[in-house]
Amino acid sequence: MNLARFSRRRYTPYKTPIEFMVNLTKKLGGPNVFIKRDDLLGLAAGGNKTRKLEFLMADALEKGADTIITCGAVQSNHCRLTLAASVKEGLKCQLILEERVAGSYHPDANGNNYLFRLLGVESIKVVPGGSNMLEELDKLAKELEQQGRKPYIIPGGGSNEIGALGYVACAEELIEQAFESGTNFDYIVTPSGSAGTHAGLITGLVGNNTNIPLIGISVSRKKEPQIEVVSNLTLKLCNKLGMSHPVSKKEIIVYDDYVGAGYSLPTDGMVEAVQMLARTEAILMDPVYTGKAMAGLIDLIRKGHFNKNDNVLFIHTGGSPALYAYMDIILESQNSQG
Numbered sequence: 128m129n130l131a132r133f134s135r136r137r138y139t140p141y142k143t144p145i146e147f148m149v150n151l152t153k154k155l156g157g158p159n160v161f162i163k164r165d166d167l168l169g170l171a172a173g174g175n176k177t178r179k180l181e182f183l184m185a186d187a188l189e190k191g192a193d194t195i196i197t198c199g200a201v202q203s204n205h206c207r208l209t210l211a212a213s214v215k216e217g218l219k220c221q222l223i224l225e226e227r228v229a230g231s232y233h234p235d236a237n238g239n240n241y242l243f244r245l246l247g248v249e250s251i252k253v254v255p256g257g258s259n260m261l262e263e264l265d266k267l268a269k270e271l272e273q274q275g276r277k278p279y280i281i282p283g284g285g286s287n288e289i290g291a292l293g294y295v296a297c298a299e300e301l302i303e304q305a306f307e308s309g310t311n312f313d314y315i316v317t318p319s320g321s322a323g324t325h326a327g328l329i330t331g332l333v334g335n336n337t338n339i340p341l342i343g344i345s346v347s348r349k350k351e352p353q354i355e356v357v358s359n360l361t362l363k364l365c366n367k368l369g370m371s372h373p374v375s376k377k378e379i380i381v382y383d384d385y386v387g388a389g390y391s392l393p394t395d396g397m398v399e400a401v402q403m404l405a406r407t408e409a410i411l412m413d414p415v416y417t418g419k420a421m422a423g424l425i426d427l428i429r430k431g432h433f434n435k436n437d438n439v440l441f442i443h444t445g446g447s448p449a450l451y452a453y454m455d456i457i458l459e460s461q462n463s464q465g
């Protein structure tokens with residue numbers, strides 16, 4: 128795949144490492160569990176949005192933008208990283224936050240909210256859960272245009288066919304790393320939310336004929352609507368890339384058993400996974416995405432989904448700053464265990 132034809136900024140001057148998690152593998156009794164450390168990507172505190180922003184910010188700069196606007200949940204990693212990329216590029220950044228859980232926005236909250244302020248966000252508007260975020264973004268863009276500014280809208284999660292190119296690039300990077308280290312991955316597991324990560328990875332894996340199944344663990348939607356979201360974005364992406372054999376819907380795998388009561392709401396499995404990764408590998412997961420996706424991987428291992436000798440790669444998509452906004456939940460459970 129010739130990704131070089133798309134404009135790109137670079138925010139990570141290295142490949143993120145793939146580590147064999149020997150202690151976790153022992154604890155779970157196999158398969159061999161590896162982790163791709165996209166939590167170590169560039170920009171403030173890393174995470175998957177950095178890869179998407181390399182392509183999105185290049186597009187914004189080409190279009191002469193002076194202000195980036197985007198949206199997300201109240202503890203959005205995407206908003207933090209979009210703001211960080213804007214700072215790097217010398218652009219202003221305005222955020223619209225959706226209060227998906229009523230009463231969950233606290234202007235003085237820790238975690239990503241604290242970082243919005245530290246990184247110098249120009250403005251934050253909070254809207255109720257269920258608001259039409261695209262309309263909100265359009266409205267804000269029009270207001271800025273009336274002031275003579277040049278806004279550029281990045282959709283929630285950076286998940287359009289431009290942002291998802293970042294995860295096509297990630298698929299190519301990990302295929303190269305697998306070859307270099309002589310590791311044949313039997314499965315790859317990723318969190319699946321606004322779907323840019325899932326769509327980019329499956330497009331890169333299928334486009335390179337790897338035949339490695341990609342398991343997406345949903346963090347919010349039920350299986351069918353999530354497959355629909357991933358599939359729609361994947362089609363747009365395959366078109367953008369001019370792929371002669373686009374990814375088929377059958378290749379999109381989603382498990383929805385680990386969402387719990389809803390997006391961002393804690394589950395016992397998430398708390399167990401966050402603690403287990405901290406205490407076996409000293410790796411910080413996050414409570415909203417990777418904690419739930421890792422809970423899914425642990426459960427699938429316990430249910431015998433994999434062979435003991437399989438090599439399974441988990442994509443660590445970042446998000447650890449949100450841990451600091453969930454301290455009570457993670458530590459309460461620790462106290463009750465101890």
Ligand SMILES: Cc1ncc(COP(=O)(O)O)c(C=O)c1O
Pocket residue numbers: 174175203204205284286318319320321322323324325413416417444445446447
């Ligand atoms: C840490 C983290 N992991 C995973 C995801 C989900 O990625 P995507 O929205 O591309 O599905 C997000 C999205 O915000 C995230 O912040």
